[in-house]
Amino acid sequence: MKKTYSEENYLKTIYHISKSESKVSLKAIADVLENNPASVIDMLRKLKEKELITYDKTQGAILTVTGETVALDIIRKHRLWEVFLVEKLNYDWHEVHHIAEQLEHIHDEQLAKKLDDFLGNPAFDPHGDPIPASNGQMPVYANKRLSELKINQAGKVGSVRDTSTPFLKYLKQLNLGLGSKIEVIDKLDFDQSMVIVIDGSAPKTVSSKMTDNILLIID
Amino acid sequence: MKKTYSEENYLKTIYHISKSESKVSLKAIADVLENNPASVIDMLRKLKEKELITYDKTQGAILTVTGETVALDIIRKHRLWEVFLVEKLNYDWHEVHHIAEQLEHIHDEQLAKKLDDFLGNPAFDPHGDPIPASNGQMPVYANKRLSELKINQAGKVGSVRDTSTPFLKYLKQLNLGLGSKIEVIDKLDFDQSMVIVIDGSAPKTVSSKMTDNILLIID
DNA sequence: GTATTGAATTAGACAAAACTAATTACTTAT
């Protein structure tokens, strides 16, 4: 059965939340989608009806196998399109999210496969996030948050957890991108802010909100 | 103001009908979109309200300048995406229409321009239809229908008027594509069917429905 | 000129996806 634009967005959101929270609450979904909780509960009941999720107040929303398949398919398309926009159309990485948000809903049997081949079967999207395989396997990479590093540790930027335009613009301004080397020079106890060196340039101070959203590959 | 998916489809349809009929009747729109006339009249009133068209029973629907701009923008995107799908993703020309039908509604300031550049600023889509410029200028080419040719006249296929899958499949089967040379060997008086030679191969008989939908460039 | 047909229009209904406002159910903090 064909899924609507909106159903697909809900499934995707539930998937994402489930990766960082132990319970996918109604409130969390409402926050991410910027929808009213009353709207959200209606949709959850609809998705439950279609057996794409289970839901109850205490357990929260949980994707069924079918539901997860749909979610991963949307995420796959989203990330492939992001690669296309950056690699082929020369968009900046902070500009592509809202376009991929639309493109991920284009329906066609062959499209994802053909696009994937055209792009050379990329493993990561422009934000460093892994692209699920067509069979729905999501590769996992053991990355560490910058905020978890201790003084004098170092790593290479593998991905970012926040893909909002303001955050990505801030990173650009810091001259920080995927692959940048980061060394922790100092970490302040009182607010967890860090002094870091990016690719050997002058040390800069960054907040814990920033360091929480950078994922590093540790050598 | 942002236009909805549906509004865009109506404007595009009105544009297309206006190119082949002197009056864009409610009935004609309903037929093309396969919508009920009652639905169509509602939408026409809405488009009139927004000053994208004028409409009354006798005149039919007529695009305003703003309405035509929107229509041409959608058509431009539709045809650019078709080029992308055929040239870059290796789709067959008969497979791309329903995907472009979705892609044409992706909204982004820079997208059409970037896509156009990436594709090398093509002048025609895979069906031979001209791609409107970004300023909304639609290039016009003086093509003649195959059905208008007389015996012994010849021409090169410039575009097709029907882009339905059955028609395009039929053309493929005939080994007929854009650029194919067609010579008229015979024309039957009673049903206007023709005997033609395609690129020098064995003569074939085709119906008037077929010859009405092939546009030729005459040498 | 009246009958028949087809086109345009009206009225009322419906599904999808959102909303507001009010209510109920849980969790904390005092």
Next chain:
DNA sequence: ATAAGTAATTAGTTTTGTCTAATTCAATAC
């Protein structure tokens, strides 16, 4: 244990875009 605050839920609306069925209008056909 009670009050306060947060989360979940209900009830009732709204907007968008569609539909069916009934009606009116207009163009032939005889």
